[in-house]
Amino acid sequence: MRSTTVSIQTLRRLPLYLHYLKSVKDELPSISATLLADALGLNDVQVRKDLGSVSGNGRPKKGYVTEELIVDLEEYLGCNSNTPAVLIGAGNLGRALLSYSGFSDYGLRIVAAFDASPAVVGKEAGGLTVRPIDELKKICTDNDVKLGIITVPASGAQDACDKLVACGITAIWNFAPTTLKVPEGVLVENENLASSLAVLSKHLIGDGRIA
């Protein structure tokens, strides 16, 4: 495995490759970038470049050994590591994420869930008991948590964010439809449903050409 520069766009595609490869590894012991590109509806050169920067174990005429490529991707993405995370906001979306089992495939483990509302604290969600916010600091320190997930309404998002940052969190997954202000060195990844919906709606409305 190499350690070249990988663009964010490439990084986003890697899990797609990994997921597809896992699903076909029994039928296809080896696979070419062209075939992979075709299966995922991507440009073949792009896939070749992406794989090259992460694995580099492709052989001319043969392509990649599927199993080998899976291992390289998993290693690169840290799927075998165990990243502890905390979640703030045990509403509908928060509980859905807590119950979602697929995260462990990517090395993520949500160790605790918090909510500001006393009505929700103490209830169970996805195998965890929802805790009050004032326990956040202790949990983060004890478990060396660096990743925080925000699933509160937009109005409370910045506050939740500030609390997470104060606890030493350096990566935030934000599901609230707001932009968060964070200090240098903290990464925010926005999962903005409204943005996606805008793209879909505009396609349906049809006017106002999209580039």
Place this chain on the structure above:
Amino acid sequence: MRSTTVSIQTLRRLPLYLHYLKSVKDELPSISATLLADALGLNDVQVRKDLGSVSGNGRPKKGYVTEELIVDLEEYLGCNSNTPAVLIGAGNLGRALLSYSGFSDYGLRIVAAFDASPAVVGKEAGGLTVRPIDELKKICTDNDVKLGIITVPASGAQDACDKLVACGITAIWNFAPTTLKVPEGVLVENENLASSLAVLSKHLIGDGRIA
């Protein structure tokens, strides 16, 4: 309001502007692109360009009338329209989306939920009774549904997608971690949690510089 070409990136930012403007409209009767950019952590020229292509009602020295800009954005995004949608896959994520009340702000209305599993059919989720897949066609036709939401596991996503397309759906919101194959003219918007997680994980792992 104008009708110029709007890039997809711009389109994705519009809901952020709208959300922020709504939250401050009582305090700020008018707002400049610079101020808006600052609040959202964006480049001011970018915001100016984005707003210019949608509203164009900015006045030198004064900026935009907040209320006016909100109306322009809402009109552009079709927030006041009523887009019917169907959802396939009433699992954790599907139910969370069904219960999420925020979509109506953007003109979306989920009219029916479907699931392949007989165990789930008939149960209630977000005020709707989950229906069997074979009712899909009728519901879509009766309600003139053009937007479909896929929240099934990856293995069933393409099948769900094909069924939606067969019912005349032309826009698909895909939450399954797979790439979907669709005919020309059908738009797929992927909400890929694994991709976002990859970006976050890589930031935490820290090695392998991200461009």
Place this chain on the structure above:
DNA sequence: TAGATTGTTAATCGATTAACAATC
């Protein structure tokens, strides 16, 4: 008028795609 803010035109940057040489 002076100055803040707008909108536009040009420069930069990054990512994708195309062309090509290398190799099993």
Place this chain on the structure above:
DNA sequence: TAGATTGTTAATCGATTAACAATC
């Protein structure tokens, strides 16, 4: 060897940012 497939270098494309002229 011939050909498929790789990886790399160059060209294209689109989006962001910078510089500037227009305007209330």
